[in-house]
Amino acid sequence: MATVNPRKLRQRIGLLAVQGAAVLVAAAFLAVAIAGFTPGLTTHLDRLQWLGHHSESQLFGVFQVSVVHNLLHLAFGVAGLLLAGTYARARAFLIGGGLIYLGLWLYGLLADLSGPRNILPLNNADNWLHFSIGVVMVLLGLTLAGARVPTGVGGEPLLDPE
Numbered sequence: 740m741a742t743v744n745p746r747k748l749r750q751r752i753g754l755l756a757v758q759g760a761a762v763l764v765a766a767a768f769l770a771v772a773i774a775g776f777t778p779g780l781t782t783h784l785d786r787l788q789w790l791g792h793h794s795e796s797q798l799f800g801v802f803q804v805s806v807v808h809n810l811l812h813l814a815f816g817v818a819g820l821l822l823a824g825t826y827a828r829a830r831a832f833l834i835g836g837g838l839i840y841l842g843l844w845l846y847g848l849l850a851d852l853s854g855p856r857n858i859l860p861l862n863n864a865d866n867w868l869h870f871s872i873g874v875v876m877v878l879l880g881l882t883l884a885g886a887r888v889p890t891g892v893g894g895e896p897l898l899d900p901e
Contacts, residue, residue, distance in 0.1 A: 754823070756883040761829035764836075764876060765819025768812050774798055775809035794860040802868060803860035811859075830884040837876030844870040 754762065774780040781787070781798050787806060788794035794805040815836060822828040847866035850857055 755826055755829075757826060757833065757880065758823045758829040760879045760883050761819050761823035761832050764833065764879070765816045765823060767816075768819060769816035771798070772809050772813035772816060775804045775812065788860070790858055796860075801864045803862045803865060805860045808859050826884070830880050833876045833880030833883075837873045837878075837880060840869045840873035840876065842873075844873055 775796075775798050776784075776787075778784050781796050781804060782800045783795045783797065786795035787804070788796075789806045794803060794808075796804050798804045819832050819836070822832040844866055847861045847869060850861075852861055
């Protein structure tokens with residue numbers, strides 16, 4: 740079996756599927772972070788709180804947000820872009836990030852959303868969005884990372900036989 744320099748391979752084919760998925764997920768987080776500070780996309784932006792469930796701002800009029808909530812989305816997006824550079828890190832971002840979001844979903848279900856321990860402004864819409872994000876990220880990390888050898892549309896290896 741021939742060994743191939745990973746750098747030469749990347750130059751020829753670009754990103755592997757798991758890396759591409761990590762870039763797309765990271766871009767979505769960055770877009771949501773920016774939207775969370777954008778008038779028109781976020782209602783009652785003048786009532787945006789730094790932290791806590793008292794923030795009355797809502798992204799798209801549905802998802803409750805705060806400054807810290809938006810900054811966390813920004814951090815996830817930046818982390819995803821940084822980790823998408825390699826197969827292993829992209830997979831870790833998708834699976835690990837997905838598990839974090841599933842944990843956040845559980846927290847939102849079990850916590851008193853109007854209580855003092857709710858430092859993030861979570862509502863029912865946020866909870867189910869977090870569940871969806873978590874499931875999708877974990878599934879992407881597990882299913883797209885099945886093989887490290889890139890293949891074409893027909894399943895043919897993109898490596899030169901040596």
